[in-house]
Amino acid sequence: MIERLLQHRPRVLFALAALCLAAVIGALLAQHVGGVRPCPWCVLQRGVFLLIAAVAALGGLAAVAAQSAQATVVRVAAVPLIVLALAGLVAATYQHEVAAESASCAMTAADKILTALDLEMRWPEVFMVTADCREAAAYRFLGLGYEIWSGLLFALIGAVGLSLALRRPAPETK
Template identity: 30%
Template sequence: MQTTYRNRLFILVSILCFTSISAALISQHVFDMKPCSWCIVQRLIFFIIGIVSFVGYYIRSDILSRIIAIVISILSIFGIFAAYMQKVSYSESLSCMTTPADTIISSTGFDSSIPWLFNVYSSCADDPVFLFGVEYFVWSLSLFIILAVIAISAAIRNTN
């Protein structure tokens, strides 16, 4: 079984996503940094991208692997939007009103079935959380941009 350029990118994307989730869980459960609903939406997107890219690693069909790369690109763009919305929500939210992120999280059921991973513990009206002096949304936004670039590269690169 030969590993192609695209397959190596898929495993890299999967590792980056699950490392990001691990860092978020350490921040939450060890350092008591409580996630808001947009944080959890981003975590869910990282989780989905990680699974899709892991599956993509085992795909040997050029067309199917390109489709998976396109799906990862689209999911990464959703992640960029979610990170942006986290920032907008922090700066504009003065109440505890339900956001679209709250609706997404509650409709998936993950918050009740896997609460240690997907439960919301703070509001977007709370102060933003910083990691190494940088707001969390910047870390997440940066990683989603990197994932989008990697996925687009995987989609357009000819592996022959």
């Protein structure tokens, strides 16, 4: 089944975009309905998921439009997906291993990026930081911290991106 899905590369890109949007929607529901307060690292990961969704959707659209060069377009789109997935995995790992032990996330890389991009002011419903890292580390979903779920999803995206980038085009059948 996975083999069959990977033959339809634009669908894989659209599925990745949908998965990332679902992750952000889940985080927003947890925040605004469930009372889970995000730290700068949580919010930064939301931004990375949104970037991955945009790249994947644009790559899927470009691949559909470029029928004859579809495999090449998907490979090109996979490169930024891999880089963004790695960036997200680093952020999730840093949040879990380092930031969660700190009472303050102020002036960490995540806080500096969010401040430089002015995301809290532009789109506070999505990017407003309302907790410190230690407080955010206490939240759990199905027994695991949110940053663990986030890291697992980034790892999955990276693996799929690698598969798309390295996979040889299927031979044409006549």
